[in-house]
Amino acid sequence: MNRMEPIYTEKTQCQDCYKCVRECPVKAIKVVDGSAMVIPEACILCGHCTEVCPVHAKKIRDDLDEAKALLERVKKKHPEVEVLQQTNPATLVERMIADPNVQQRRL
Ligand code: SF4
Numbered sequence: 001m002n003r004m005e006p007i008y009t010e011k012t013q014c015q016d017c018y019k020c021v022r023e024c025p026v027k028a029i030k031v032v033d034g035s036a037m038v039i040p041e042a043c044i045l046c047g048h049c050t051e052v053c054p055v056h057a058k059k060i061r062d063d064l065d066e067a068k069a070l071l072e073r074v075k076k077k078h079p080e081v082e083v084l085q086q087t088n089p090a091t092l093v094e095r096m097i098a099d100p101n102v103q104q105r106r107l
């Protein structure tokens with residue numbers, strides 16, 4: 001399992017049924033230690049394996065909660081962000097990315 005990848009296998013849920021291995025259109029899944037693991041370099045992120053897995057062991061990475069928490073922290077430090085967010089969310093994200101202070105905190 002590699003939760004840093006967009007599509008990953010929850011190893012504890014995988015039943016080793018090979019369905020995703022058979023159905024992946026680009027053969028980007030291999031079985032490792034009894035779990036069907038995605039090969040990130042080969043995966044085209046079509047999401048098909050997440051649909052066919054009978055036990056929902058194939059997952060799509062979800063950073064929404066983390067992003068919301070980050071936004072809340074930013075809002076506490078910079079209350080003006082709230083206004084920007086309400087007027088144009090896309091602009092807010094663009095400004096955060098362009099903000100050298102945000103860039104520095106990422107490093
Ligand atoms: S997302 Fe698509 S390409 Fe990637 S492993 Fe799943 S089925 Fe294969």
Ligand code: SF4
Nearest residue numbers: 014015017018020053
């Ligand atoms: S379809 Fe689901 S349970 Fe079957 S091998 Fe793939 S991840 Fe495991």
